[in-house]
Amino acid sequence: MSITKAAMDGKLPCLVCVPEHLREVRTADDFGHKPIPWLAGQTVCARCKTRSRRYSLDEWGNDHSHGPYLDPVLWPCTSAIVLGLVPRNTE
Structure with a gap:
């Protein structure tokens, strides 16, 4: 599952793996x-x-x-x- 698909399903990586300020979720709507x-x-x-x-x-x-x-x-x-x-x- 891609990070974008996971985010669309409401799932985000834990803050230990990816700190919040480094998360980048692209939407197809931009x-x-x-x-x-x-x-x-x-x-x-x-x-x-x-x-x-x-x-x-x-x-x-x-x-x-x-x-x-x-x-x-x-x-x-x-x-x-x-x-x-x-x-x-x-x-």
């Missing part, structure tokens, strides 16, 4: 939306990306477009809030 560390201490969603283009000027002032790039979305993403993975901010 659809890959989970926080991961990113640059400069930011936290982003492992799944969500936005498309963007970058522009630059050459030495003659001509505009050049680069991309498209896939940029990460800061955590919590909208999907994580809708799925109930993080509490909604009601303020």
Whole structure:
């Protein structure tokens, strides 16, 4: 039996085998939306990306477009809030 299946049945490993702070039970309901560390201490969603283009000027002032790039979305993403993975901010 996998740890995920056991947890879904209400069974968890004992605290001697796996301390509570090390337990990680993934649910199928997160659809890959989970926080991961990113640059400069930011936290982003492992799944969500936005498309963007970058522009630059050459030495003659001509505009050049680069991309498209896939940029990460800061955590919590909208999907994580809708799925109930993080509490909604009601303020």
